Amino acid sequence: MDFSQLNKQRAASFNKQKQLLKKLSAGQTICCEQCQKPLKLNLAVDAAQKGHVCCDKGCTYIELEIA
């Protein structure tokens, strides 16, 4: 397994999440790439839960690694 490649992918998805989160929390509407429905930001209420971004249909579900 190529770990450097894996780390690069993780870093890329982390940056993508960060930008997505920034836009959503700024009140911008981001649409799902699959169904074009607006994505919703759900921040974790429970400590055991992670915040996530998802669309109505569920084709996009991004677990947030950042608070």
Ligand SMILES: [Zn+2]
């Ligand atoms: Zn969708």
